[in-house]
Amino acid sequence: MTHVFDEATTVEKLDSADRYTVRATTHPAYNNMVGPFGGITAATVVRAVSDHPDVLGDPLALTINFAAPIAEGEWELALEAIRTNRTNQHWTFTIGQNDQIVATGTAVFGVRRETWADTEGDAPQLPPVDDVPATDFPDFIAWARNYDKRFVTGSLEAASDDSTSTLWLRDEPPRPLDFPALTSMTDAFFPRVFLRHGTYMPAGTISLTTYFHATRDELAAQGANSVRATARGTRFGNGHFDQYGQIWGDADVLLATTHQLVYYKDAAQ
Amino acid sequence: MTHVFDEATTVEKLDSADRYTVRATTHPAYNNMVGPFGGITAATVVRAVSDHPDVLGDPLALTINFAAPIAEGEWELALEAIRTNRTNQHWTFTIGQNDQIVATGTAVFGVRRETWADTEGDAPQLPPVDDVPATDFPDFIAWARNYDKRFVTGSLEAASDDSTSTLWLRDEPPRPLDFPALTSMTDAFFPRVFLRHGTYMPAGTISLTTYFHATRDELAAQGANSVRATARGTRFGNGHFDQYGQIWGDADVLLATTHQLVYYKDAAQ
Numbered sequence: 001m002t003h004v005f006d007e008a009t010t011v012e013k014l015d016s017a018d019r020y021t022v023r024a025t026t027h028p029a030y031n032n033m034v035g036p037f038g039g040i041t042a043a044t045v046v047r048a049v050s051d052h053p054d055v056l057g058d059p060l061a062l063t064i065n066f067a068a069p070i071a072e073g074e075w076e077l078a079l080e081a082i083r084t085n086r087t088n089q090h091w092t093f094t095i096g097q098n099d100q101i102v103a104t105g106t107a108v109f110g111v112r113r114e115t116w117a118d119t120e121g122d123a124p125q126l127p128p129v130d131d132v133p134a135t136d137f138p139d140f141i142a143w144a145r146n147y148d149k150r151f152v153t154g155s156l157e158a159a160s161d162d163s164t165s166t167l168w169l170r171d172e173p174p175r176p177l178d179f180p181a182l183t184s185m186t187d188a189f190f191p192r193v194f195l196r197h198g199t200y201m202p203a204g205t206i207s208l209t210t211y212f213h214a215t216r217d218e219l220a221a222q223g224a225n226s227v228r229a230t231a232r233g234t235r236f237g238n239g240h241f242d243q244y245g246q247i248w249g250d251a252d253v254l255l256a257t258t259h260q261l262v263y264y265k266d267a268a269q
Numbered sequence: 270m271t272h273v274f275d276e277a278t279t280v281e282k283l284d285s286a287d288r289y290t291v292r293a294t295t296h297p298a299y300n301n302m303v304g305p306f307g308g309i310t311a312a313t314v315v316r317a318v319s320d321h322p323d324v325l326g327d328p329l330a331l332t333i334n335f336a337a338p339i340a341e342g343e344w345e346l347a348l349e350a351i352r353t354n355r356t357n358q359h360w361t362f363t364i365g366q367n368d369q370i371v372a373t374g375t376a377v378f379g380v381r382r383e384t385w386a387d388t389e390g391d392a393p394q395l396p397p398v399d400d401v402p403a404t405d406f407p408d409f410i411a412w413a414r415n416y417d418k419r420f421v422t423g424s425l426e427a428a429s430d431d432s433t434s435t436l437w438l439r440d441e442p443p444r445p446l447d448f449p450a451l452t453s454m455t456d457a458f459f460p461r462v463f464l465r466h467g468t469y470m471p472a473g474t475i476s477l478t479t480y481f482h483a484t485r486d487e488l489a490a491q492g493a494n495s496v497r498a499t500a501r502g503t504r505f506g507n508g509h510f511d512q513y514g515q516i517w518g519d520a521d522v523l524l525a526t527t528h529q530l531v532y533y534k535d536a537a538q
Contacts, residue, residue, distance in 0.1 A: 060509060061476040061530045063332040065375050067352040067359040082363075082370045083336040087508070088475065088532075090336040092361070092373050094351075101351045104361050106334050106373055108475055108530070110509075116535045117506030118465065120432055163389055196387065206357065206377055207330040209478040211511045211530045213504045234515070235482045235523040237386030239356070240329060240379075242480045242526045244513060246503070254504040257511045259528040261330045261377070261480045263357075266385045 003175045004029045004146060005184070009044045011051075011077065019078045022048050026072045030143040035069040037143035038205045039187030041095070041103065043180040048077055049091055049107055050179060055081075056089040057111040058216060059179045063209045064105035070097060087111045112215055123252040126152050129168040129226045137190070147188055148172040148226065156190060159198025163233040165189055169247075174224035177249075179212060182219070185229060185247055186210040186258035192233035192243050193264045203264040206240070214255040222249040231258075239263060272444045273298045273415060274453070278313045280320075280346065288347045291317050295341045299412040304338040306412035307474045308456030310364070310372065312449040317346055318360055318376055319448060324350075325358040326380040327485060328448045332478045333374035339366060356380045381484055392521040395421050398437040398495045406459070416457055417441040417495065425459060428467025434458055435499040438516075443493035446518075448481060451488070454498060454516055455479040455527035461502035461512050462533045472533040475509070483524040491518045500527075508532060 008027035013020075030040040042064050049055060075097040083090045088110030095103035126132070135155055137144035147169060154165030169185055191203035214222075231245030240263055247256040277296035282289075299309040311333045318324060344366040352359045357379030364372035395401070404424055406413035416438060423434030438454055460472035483491075500514030509532055516525040 061334070063375060063476070063478060065330070065359055065377060068354065082373055085337065090334055090370075090373060092363075094361075101359075104351055104359060104375055106332060106375060106476075108334060112507035112509075115506065115508050115533065116462075116466075119504045119506075120501065121503045193385075197385075207332070207375075207478075207480075209332060209476075209528060211476075211509075211528070213506070213509075213511070215507060232389065234390045234526055235388045237384065237388075237482065238381035238484060239384050240381075240480075240482075242482070244526070244528070257503055257513070257528070259478060259480070259513070259526070264384065 003173065005171055005175055005181060008040050009047045009180055011044060011048050014076065019080060020052065021076050021078045023074055023076055025074050026070065028142065029146060032143055033140060035071065038066055038208060039184035040143065041070065042187060042208060043184040045077060045093055045105065045107065046183045047180040049079060049109060052079060055109060056084055057109050059107065059212045060088065060110045061108040061209070061211050062105065062183060063207065064103055065207045066103050066205055068100065068102040070102050075102070119254050123248040124166045124228045124230050126166065126168065126228055132168055146172055154195055156194055160195050163192035163195050164230065165195060166228070166230040168226040169229040170224060170226040176224050177219050177222045182212065182214065182247065182256055183210055185227065186245060186256050188229065189231040189243065189245060191262050191264065192241060193236060196236065201264055201266060203262055206261045206263050208258070208260040210256055210258040212256055214249070214253065218249060218253050218255065225250055227255060239265065272442065274440055274444055274450060277309050278316045278449055280313060280317050283345065288349060289321065290345050290347045292343055292345055294343050295339065297411065298415055301412055302409060304340065307335055307477060308453035309412065310339065311456060311477060312453040314346060314362055314374065314376065315452045316449040318348060318378060321348060324378060325353055326378050328376065328481045329357065329379045330377040330478070330480050331374065331452060332476065333372055334476045335372050335474055337369065337371040339371050344371065388523050392517040393435045393497045393499050395435065395437065395497055401437055415441055423464050425463055429464050432461040432464050432502040433499065434464060435497070437495040438498040439493060439495040445493050446488050446491045451481065451483065451516065451525055452479055454496065455514060455525050457498065458500040458512065458514060460531050460533065461510060462505060465505065470533055470535060472531055475530045475532050477527070477529040479525055479527040481525055483518070483522065487518060487522050487524065494519055496524060508534065
């Protein structure tokens with residue numbers, strides 16, 4: 001049986017276009033309050049590049065800018081490898097819908113080679129996943145039902161002066177982790193202004209950047225186990241805030257780091 | 270007298286191109302070990318977008334991917350505003366040199382409006398700038414001579430198990446802070462692998478993302494005073510590491526946050 005994540009990130013190659021273009025379709029299971037969950041859109045890009053016949057290696061970096069809401073239905077992703085070096089490859093992409101550009105971005109793929117290695121910073125020390133209750137988001141956040149979320153700090157139950165959320169996170173139903181799924185998880189934190197205010201507000205990601213630290217072997221070792229995800233905003237003001245996050249796997253392997261800029265509106269506006 | 274930073278980020282509009290294109294020229298004062306310092310290239314992009322006749326507002330986000338070394342001499346920057354919304358504007362850009370693409374990226378500009386605001390996290394508490402001695406980088410890092418750098422932690426004098434550098438930083442000679450100068454400062458940390466190893470190694474930024482939190486008024490208030498800059502790498506391995514950084518101004522105003530992915534090579538390769 002195909003996992004709903006794989007259904008939602010499936011694309012079809014379009015032969016007619018002058019650039020390498022694929023067609024994707026929004027999936028109701030990953031709807032957000034307005035349009036699709038940004039994480040599933042980003043994951044679709046990573047999957048489409050990974051499946052490109054000329055791809056070199058695995059994802060290293062992704063930036064996606066959400067320029068306009070994506071409507072339910074079909075959208076087109078045009079991909080271009082603008083430069084291929086010996087160990088890395090630079091991509092640009094454009095997402096169009098109804099003859100309008102709704103998103104743009106860049107990706108870097110590359111080959112990982114063994115070098116001196118170390119991880120700084122501490123993986124969140126959390127109670128065992130089975131000791132933390134799973135929480136649901138409200139029904140109007142459809143995409144969140146595809147994640148098993150166990151908040152240790154920063155759930156949406158009360159306003160907090162600290163915008164940090166730290167949780168156990170995995171696909172629901174469980175699914176072996178791969179680069180597209182990891183991409184989506186780096187956007188699976190609800191907007192930090194919700195946590196600061198203890199309520200929902202108009203907010204949306206403007207720009208998301210994810211760096212992939214995991215190797216294929218590390219993802220295979222992680223399998224379908226829950227990861228530890230943590231994110232925090234630093235400065236909120238003038239209609240925008242940043243969010244920095246990390247995704248940690250078993251054995252304290254840092255799988256990804258991520259940084260995003262989010263738009264929000266408050267009652268004063 | 271024109272400041273060397275302004276000389277180095279000057280561009281000239283090319284009328285012949287089919288896209289809006291400007292010509293820049295590398296400036297020897299901002300050379301790095303190989304090619305120009307990435308910060309000055311990023312700053313030139315921000316200045317060129319800011320000077321575009323159709324620009325909306327001020328910089329919110331910038332991502333630049335360095336696909337190949339830029340050689341000394343002229344380069345061309347093609348800019349496109351792919352979507353202008355009511356309060357923000359999405360740009361894509363390509364940097365070409367000798368008919369090759371050497372860098373690509375995206376920028377988001379926009380209008381800042383007053384909203385609920387707060388800053389989390391702590392500004393680095395440092396001794397007064399005049400109590401910290403200025404340090405020089407070796408002569409072959411030309412660009413660093415255009416910065417007054419006063420390291421409180423993480424100078425390059427000894428290997429460290431912690432890749433954090435925290436310093437007072439300003440243009441040298443002093444220059445009032447603006448968005449291009451702030452952009453450049455977010456790339457002014459030397460590669461974190463140098464600090465971990467206590468020595469220089471082949472390394473270079475692959476992708477740099479900066480979020481601009483400062484308002485124009487905050488930049489004006491900062492003037493030419495030194496900012497507090499701090500950066501740290503989290504995971505080093507397989508030829509890459511990430512670096513997360515913050516730039517703090519007077520009165521503990523967070524001016525910018527930044528995240529970059531860096532390539533490195535060690536003796537084992």
